[in-house]
Amino acid sequence: MLELHNVTITYPTGDGIRKCSFQVAPGEMVFLVGPSGAGKSTVLKGIYLDEWPAEGHIVVSEFNSLFIAKREIPYLRRRLGVIFQDFKLLNDRDVFRNVAFVLEVVGRRNKEIKRRVLRALADVGLSHKSRKYPQELSGGEQQRIAIARAIVNEPYILLADEPTGNLDPVTSREIMDVLVRINLRGTSLLVATHNYEMVKNYNGRIIRIENGEII
Amino acid sequence: MTLFYSIKEAISGFSKARLSTFITIFTIFFLLFILAVFAILSSNVYRIVNVLNANYDMQVYLSNTLTDAEIESLNREFRQMPGVKEVRFISKEAAASEFKQVFGEDIFDALEENPLPASLVILMNEDTKVKLNLEKIAKDLQKRPEIDEVVLHQDAFNALVKFSRISRIVLYTIFVIVLAGSLFMISNTIRLIILARRPIIDTMQLVGATDAFIRRPFIIEGVLQGFLGGGAAAFLVYLLMQLVALQWPGLILLPNYFYAMLLLAGVLFGLVGSLFAVKRFL
Known part of the structure; x- marks a missing residue:
């Protein structure tokens, strides 16, 4: 279960979110839709505690922002998979190592890393490109690698921040299809996007956000 | 597994800030070498004057x-x-x-x-x-x-005492310079490496790496730099002492543990410098 209770996050500039509340049930697909600057990314940052709520609290599985210690944040993040508009892949290593990186960080064994990475790459249809470097791939392929990286540690919930923002409509559709497939296997999905036209075709709950408030 | 990963990352970090790493290793080497040379001179001061004027x-x-x-x-x-x-x-x-x-x-x-x-x-x-x-x-x-x-x-003796005092002050001053210089160079190099690896650090934090896991490669890197600088200084001082021993058999040679201390000093400087940088910039 992911829960936001009256969450307010403020920036020195005055932007942020105010008194946002919503829940995402296990296995649910939710779209957080709003224009640029509405506060979508701030909501996601609050969930993985890159930003700390000034008011209210956030619950992710057994972690509660009211009680979590700073040193426990890495363990919260291991329960999440995060995807970004700009992919955030590491250009100094190939596709396999980009995905394996998540498991190396959490200290998994080599054998298990290999098995899980190959499965994640198969899930996004890019097993054959495991030795390529990110810069050798198209934007859509890079985002699929980012998705593989996000799911390789079997997260509790997948957070996607404008996952199709840099992609053309056809590729965007492919990426959304990959995400939906993952959701159908039981992983909760929270997608932040400004593209209402695209998400209205999917069978997910839509939450609207504007000027930092859920409407 | 995680330690192996940290060592691998630390070594790969060398190639990411090659020049800076080289300058740091060289600085540690040079400063420790100068320190050792003064230690040799200082421990031989009395003997040198003895040679010049044996009777007091x-x-x-x-x-x-x-x-x-x-x-x-x-x-x-x-x-x-x-x-x-x-x-x-x-x-x-x-x-x-x-x-x-x-x-x-x-x-x-x-x-x-x-x-x-x-x-x-x-x-x-x-x-x-x-x-x-x-x-x-x-x-x-x-x-x-x-x-x-x-x-x-005791004119010669007075000169000896004076020189001995001065050489001790110089030795202590050099030690402080070595310490401050090494720490500054190491922490600066680690800072550059941290900056060069900001994307990977951000990604590590995002996917749930602990602070200790993220910091470890940088600390290992600092220790390696110190080890190489200290090791090079110890090796060169050893060679120098062999030459000196051949030329002036009467001089007091450095005890063997001094070489180990040079190496250890390099490692310690590396450790402290990188801990400082990691604490400050990560």
Whole structure:
């Protein structure tokens, strides 16, 4: 279960979110839709505690922002998979190592890393490109690698921040299809996007956000 | 697995800030090498001056009124003083003959009576602590009525003491410079590597790496830099000492543990410098 209770996050500039509340049930697909600057990314940052709520609290599985210690944040993040508009892949290593990186960080064994990475790459249809470097791939392929990286540690919930923002409509559709497939296997999905036209075709709950408030 | 990963990342970090890493290793090497050279000089100061002037002595001119028995008693007393190697009696006659040797003239040609006083020449052993007390001993003797004058032949010794003091100050100053320089260079290099690897650090934080896991490669990197700098310094100093030993066999060589200490100093500087950088910039 992911829960936001009256969450307010403020920036020195005055932007942020105010008194946002919503829940995402296990296995649910939710779209957080709003224009640029509405506060979508701030909501996601609050969930993985890159930003700390000034008011209210956030619950992710057994972690509660009211009680979590700073040193426990890495363990919260291991329960999440995060995807970004700009992919955030590491250009100094190939596709396999980009995905394996998540498991190396959490200290998994080599054998298990290999098995899980190959499965994640198969899930996004890019097993054959495991030795390529990110810069050798198209934007859509890079985002699929980012998705593989996000799911390789079997997260509790997948957070996607404008996952199709840099992609053309056809590729965007492919990426959304990959995400939906993952959701159908039981992983909760929270997608932040400004593209209402695209998400209205999917069978997910839509939450609207504007000027930092859920409407 | 995670330690292996950290070491791998640390080594790959070397290639990401090659020039800076090289400069840091070289700086640590150079500073530790200079430190070692001064340590060698400092520990050999007394010996170097010994070579130049082996005798540290004091000449005690005796009052003309002393009897032979009193002179003998003083002689015995001086022999028992700590640090005294030898006491030689120079009688009035011996002084006159020495005068003749030095000046080529017989003192009795000019004077009817021998004005030269008898003296006791005190040769001190090479114990430096005794040497350092020599001036005080001379002052104490000077106060005694049976002694006319005490002359210290210690110009070289004074120079030695002065040089020794200066060299110790220089050594300590160099040590502080080595420490500050190494720490600055290491922490700066680690900062550059951290900046170069910001994307990977951000991604690590995002996917749930602990702070310790993220910091470890940088700390290992600092330790490796210190190890290489310290190791190079130890190796070169060792080679230098072998050459010196061949050329000047009398010099005090550095004990073997000194090389280990140089290496350890490099490693410690690396550890502290990288811990500082990681704490400040991560």
